[in-house]
Amino acid sequence: MATHSEILSQCFPNMDTELLQYVNGILEGGTEDFSSSEDLYDAIGEMLQEVAEDKSDDEIKRICGELMKAISLNEDGGSVENGGMVLLDAPVQLGEVVQKQNDVDKDVNIWILQKDSSSVVDKKKLEKAEAKLKAKQEKRSLKEDTKPGVSLGAEASASQVIDRKESRLDSAGGKSQDIRIEDFDIAFGDKVLLTGANLNLVFGRRYGLVGRNGLGKTTMLRLLSTGELRIPSHIRILHVEQEVEGDDTLALDSVLECDELRAKLLKEEKEISEKIQATSPGSTDSSLSARLTQVYAKLEDIEADKAPSRASVILAGLGFSPEMQAQKTREFSGGWRMRLALARALFSKPDLLLLDEPTNMLDLKAIFWLETYLQGWPTTLLCVSHDRNFLNSITTDVIHLHSKKLDHYKGDFETFVKTKTEKLKNQQREYEAQQREREHVQAFIDRFRYNANRAALVQSKIKLLERMPDIKPVEKETEVILRFPDLQEKLSPPILQLDEVQFHYTKDKPIFKCIDVSAGLESRICIVGENGTGKTTLLKILLGELSPVKGIRHVHRNLKIGYFSQHHVDQLDMDMTSLELMASRFKGKATEVYRHALGGFGVSGDLALRSVASLSGGQKSRVAFSIMCMSNPNYLILDEPTNHLDMETIEALGKALNNFKGGVILVSHDERLIRMICKELWVCGNGTVKRMDGGFDEYKKLLEAEFMLQ
Structure with a gap:
C-alpha cells in the first residue's frame, strides 16, 4: 500500500x-x-x-x-x-x-x-x-x-513547542549560537511554575534571572542543563551547581583538565615523543614526525602554553593562594570545592554558562574580582543571584520571572527596576481608563437597551465592548515583612567587649594576636575580610562558644544573644512542619505563640503546616529566624543571613534590623544589606580586627587598590 x-x-x-x-x-x-x-x-x-x-x-x-x-x-x-x-x-x-x-x-x-x-x-x-x-x-x-x-512526585518536568524550521536547521548543521525557546511550560510535581513562557538568549549577552523565591528560577536552570528544555545540540552548556569531587588531583590541574582539546593534544604529543625515542636513529617513521609537527602547531594555535597562567589567575581571583593551588582537591572543604567548580567553568568558557547564586560561597574580595571578570565574558551568561549590586555590575539584560511568565528587559538591574516600575504604572493607568470607558458604554447600553429607535446604536456599543482588548490590572506582589521582637529591658554599657584577646587553634598558626573591640545596644557592626581570616571564629568568641587563649571577654549579665548561622538552616528537622519544629524546641506553649513567632517572618497559614523539606531555601531561613527569636534576644549575631533569600526578603531584613532596638553584629558579603544597616565596619586580617573609619566605601577602595597592584 x-x-x-x-x-x-x-x-x-x-x-x-x-x-x-x-x-x-x-x-x-x-x-x-x-x-x-x-x-x-x-x-x-x-x-x-x-x-x-x-x-x-x-x-x-x-x-x-x-x-x-x-x-x-x-x-x-x-x-x-x-x-x-x-x-x-x-x-x-x-x-x-x-x-x-x-x-x-x-x-x-x-x-x-x-x-x-x-x-x-x-x-x-x-x-x-x-x-x-x-x-x-x-x-x-x-x-x-x-x-x-x-x-511524578516532586520531579520537575517541561514541555515546549518545537519550531520545525529551527529543528531542521539544527539537524542540518546550523551553527547559530543564539537560543530561542518558545511557548514552554515547567512544572514541579503538581505545581505549575511557568506556562506559555518564552526565553530568548542572544550570544554574547549577560542575563540576570530574577524573581521571588520558589517561583522556579533554579528549576529552569537545571532543565536547561539536562536538556529537558531543548536547545540547539551544538551549544555547550555548563551549569555550576555541584562541588568538585575530591581526589588526588591538584587544584590547578583540576582546572586545566577542563580544556579537553589541550589535554588530548598533550597526551598525543607525549605518546608520539615516546614512540620516536624508542626507535633507533635513522629508522623513525616519517608519518610520526609529521603528526608531531601538526600537534605542536595546534597546541600553538590554542595557546596551550598560556593555559596554566590563565587558570592560576582565575583561581587566585577566587581566593586560592599559590599554596592552595598546589593542594589536592580532597583536602578542600565543600565551600572551596564549589569555588573550584566555578573556576573550572570560567576557564572552559562554554557557549552558555549557567550560574546559580555564585556569590554565596565567596567573600567580598572574590565577589569584586568576579564582577570584573564577568564584565568581559565572551559567550552567553545566565545568572541567578540575590545580590543586587553584583547583578547590576554584570548584566546587560534582565529576565523577570513572575506570574508564571518571563519578561525580558534591556539594560542592567537598576534600569530594569525603573523600566518595570514605569511599565506597571502605565498598565494600571490603561486599565483604569478602560474601566471608565467600559462603565460609560455599559451605562449607555443599559439606558437604551429597550429603545427601538436606538437598537442599532446599542448593538454597535455592544460590539465595541466585545472588541476592547482585555487589559489586566497590575498584580501586586505581597510585601515581605520581617519583625524582630521588642526589647524587654534596656541594658547599660558595657554590653559586649574583648580586651587584648589572643586566640589560636594550634600554636604555630595564630588566628588573632591582639583584639580590642566593643559593641553596645545601638551598634550596627559589619565584619568583613577574606575567607580564612577568622570572621566566624571572632563570632564564636563573642558568643562565648570559644574561650580566648589570652585576654578577657566582658559581657553584660542580662545579655541574651540570638545567633543565626547557615548551618542552623541545614540542621532543621526536614520531616517536621514548622509548627511541630517550634513545639519540639520550645515545649509547653500555646499554638498561637508558635504561629505568632513564625508569622513575624512570613511563615503563616498553610505554609506553617508544610514539611520543612518542602520549603524553599529562603523559607527555611525564615523558620530559623523564628526559632532564634523565640527566646526574645536583645542582641543579634548573624553569620551570612542572606544566603538563599530573594532581594525583597533581603530588603525586608535590612528594614527589620534597623527597627530592632537591640545590637546587631553581622557577617555578610551582600553590599546592599551592609550599606542599609552598617554604622561600623570591622576588618579581619593579619591576626587583627581593625575598625575602619571610612566605612564600606573605604574598604571597597582598599580592595580596588589591591586589584590594581595584582
Whole structure:
C-alpha cells in the first residue's frame, strides 16, 4: 500500500510544498495522535478542502480513511492482505512492546510540532487544527500521568513547542549560537511554575534571572542543563551547581583538565615523543614526525602554553593562594570545592554558562574580582543571584520571572527596576481608563437597551465592548515583612567587649594576636575580610562558644544573644512542619505563640503546616529566624543571613534590623544589606580586627587598590 506522503501527492497534486510538509509532519505523529479516521478528518479535513474544492466532503473523508490505514501500517511495519489483515514480517515480542510503553509513560516531556512558515491555507483554520492537536496531546499526556503506579512526585518536568524550521536547521548543521525557546511550560510535581513562557538568549549577552523565591528560577536552570528544555545540540552548556569531587588531583590541574582539546593534544604529543625515542636513529617513521609537527602547531594555535597562567589567575581571583593551588582537591572543604567548580567553568568558557547564586560561597574580595571578570565574558551568561549590586555590575539584560511568565528587559538591574516600575504604572493607568470607558458604554447600553429607535446604536456599543482588548490590572506582589521582637529591658554599657584577646587553634598558626573591640545596644557592626581570616571564629568568641587563649571577654549579665548561622538552616528537622519544629524546641506553649513567632517572618497559614523539606531555601531561613527569636534576644549575631533569600526578603531584613532596638553584629558579603544597616565596619586580617573609619566605601577602595597592584 502507498505511504501517506504518496497518497497526499496523488490526491492533491496542486498542494503547495510547505503545506504538504506541514500535513506530513502532522501525520508522522501516527496513531499516538489519532485513534480513528474521524480524528484525522477533524485535524486536517478543512485544510484538504481548501486545496481541493472539486472534492466532496465524503471524498475527503474517504482519503482520510486511506491515510489512517497508511500511517497504521507504517507503524506496524507489515503489508495488507485479504480483508485488510496485516501480515507481520517478524514475530512480535510482547515484552519489548510493554517496555516501550513503560518508557513512554516515564517520559514527561511533550514535544509539539509547530509549522515553520506561512502557507496558502487560511491561518485561522491552521491555528484551529493546531489547537485540536495540542488538546489531544495534553489529554493523552494527562491520561499517562494518572495511570496506576505512575507517580511524578516532586520531579520537575517541561514541555515546549518545537519550531520545525529551527529543528531542521539544527539537524542540518546550523551553527547559530543564539537560543530561542518558545511557548514552554515547567512544572514541579503538581505545581505549575511557568506556562506559555518564552526565553530568548542572544550570544554574547549577560542575563540576570530574577524573581521571588520558589517561583522556579533554579528549576529552569537545571532543565536547561539536562536538556529537558531543548536547545540547539551544538551549544555547550555548563551549569555550576555541584562541588568538585575530591581526589588526588591538584587544584590547578583540576582546572586545566577542563580544556579537553589541550589535554588530548598533550597526551598525543607525549605518546608520539615516546614512540620516536624508542626507535633507533635513522629508522623513525616519517608519518610520526609529521603528526608531531601538526600537534605542536595546534597546541600553538590554542595557546596551550598560556593555559596554566590563565587558570592560576582565575583561581587566585577566587581566593586560592599559590599554596592552595598546589593542594589536592580532597583536602578542600565543600565551600572551596564549589569555588573550584566555578573556576573550572570560567576557564572552559562554554557557549552558555549557567550560574546559580555564585556569590554565596565567596567573600567580598572574590565577589569584586568576579564582577570584573564577568564584565568581559565572551559567550552567553545566565545568572541567578540575590545580590543586587553584583547583578547590576554584570548584566546587560534582565529576565523577570513572575506570574508564571518571563519578561525580558534591556539594560542592567537598576534600569530594569525603573523600566518595570514605569511599565506597571502605565498598565494600571490603561486599565483604569478602560474601566471608565467600559462603565460609560455599559451605562449607555443599559439606558437604551429597550429603545427601538436606538437598537442599532446599542448593538454597535455592544460590539465595541466585545472588541476592547482585555487589559489586566497590575498584580501586586505581597510585601515581605520581617519583625524582630521588642526589647524587654534596656541594658547599660558595657554590653559586649574583648580586651587584648589572643586566640589560636594550634600554636604555630595564630588566628588573632591582639583584639580590642566593643559593641553596645545601638551598634550596627559589619565584619568583613577574606575567607580564612577568622570572621566566624571572632563570632564564636563573642558568643562565648570559644574561650580566648589570652585576654578577657566582658559581657553584660542580662545579655541574651540570638545567633543565626547557615548551618542552623541545614540542621532543621526536614520531616517536621514548622509548627511541630517550634513545639519540639520550645515545649509547653500555646499554638498561637508558635504561629505568632513564625508569622513575624512570613511563615503563616498553610505554609506553617508544610514539611520543612518542602520549603524553599529562603523559607527555611525564615523558620530559623523564628526559632532564634523565640527566646526574645536583645542582641543579634548573624553569620551570612542572606544566603538563599530573594532581594525583597533581603530588603525586608535590612528594614527589620534597623527597627530592632537591640545590637546587631553581622557577617555578610551582600553590599546592599551592609550599606542599609552598617554604622561600623570591622576588618579581619593579619591576626587583627581593625575598625575602619571610612566605612564600606573605604574598604571597597582598599580592595580596588589591591586589584590594581595584582
